[in-house]
Amino acid sequence: MLLFGDGALTPPLLRGELPRQRVTNEVKHLRAAFDELLEVERTTRSEVADAAKALERELTERARAQAEAQRATQRAPLFTPAETARVLGMSSSAVYRAIRQGTITAATPPGAPIRVASIEVLRLLEARHAPTGD
Numbered sequence: 001m002l003l004f005g006d007g008a009l010t011p012p013l014l015r016g017e018l019p020r021q022r023v024t025n026e027v028k029h030l031r032a033a034f035d036e037l038l039e040v041e042r043t044t045r046s047e048v049a050d051a052a053k054a055l056e057r058e059l060t061e062r063a064r065a066q067a068e069a070q071r072a073t074q075r076a077p078l079f080t081p082a083e084t085a086r087v088l089g090m091s092s093s094a095v096y097r098a099i100r101q102g103t104i105t106a107a108t109p110p111g112a113p114i115r116v117a118s119i120e121v122l123r124l125l126e127a128r129h130a131p132t133g134d
Contacts, residue, residue: 062129065089069118069125078115081106087121088128 069087079087081095084104088095098104099114104124106116 065125065129069122077118078107078109079118079121081114081116084116084121088124 065087081099082092084090085092085095090098095104095116096114099106099116104116105120106114108114
């Protein structure tokens with residue numbers, strides 16, 4: 001107490017000390033902001049990687065379905081409703097319902113059950129995977 005003379009427990013700031021403290025506080029603030037940006041960058045990269053993997057899975061699935069439909073088209077020009085359902089990833093009852101509603105064009109050859117043309121199946125596959133333009 002004798003040292004400071006006024007009873008203060010902390011020494012007074014020296015000349016230039018206040019600007020140094022301001023700079024130190026600003027550097028701490030900038031470091032915290034930089035660390036925050038790094039964390040956002042890590043998160044963003046992770047999200048982008050996840051989205052890329054999901055897109056890759058979707059494209060692989062589309063290519064598989066398209067290839068399956070093309071192989072089936074080469075084997076038989078006409079599909080049964082069950083085959084159509086399998087290629088399109090629908091239930092057989094949904095295919096029959098779509099045929100009744102006119103969404104899927106089908107034919108009944110003389111003396112045979114309902115058949116769906118392979119071109120119709122390809123059209124439906126392409127329509128399902130076409131971009132919607134949103």
